[in-house]
Amino acid sequence: MIVWKDLLDGTLVRVLPEYRTEVPYFSAVYPTSHRATAKVKLFLDLLSATFAMEPEWDRALGLSEDVA
Incomplete structure (x- = not known):
């Protein structure tokens, strides 16, 4: 998320193109209350x-799930 523009314009290049990280996920933990x-719910x-x-x-960069 931080360097994507640099990757797209060629300032940075991928050195391990075969290496892939796991897809990040978010968890939301909140107390139960009626108020x-x-x-x-709206925030979630x-x-x-x-x-x-998909970002x-x-x-x-050809990293979409369709390409993998």
Whole structure:
């Protein structure tokens, strides 16, 4: 996420193209309460929608799940 522009413009190059890391995941831990339920659900929905998409740099660098 930090260096994707540098990878795309060629400033940085991949030195171990065969090496792949595991797909990161998020976990949300929150207390159960009736007051926060709607806010927590909306926040979790936002996180899911934001991070469920494939990153632009993965597609551009040929690292998408379709290619693997």
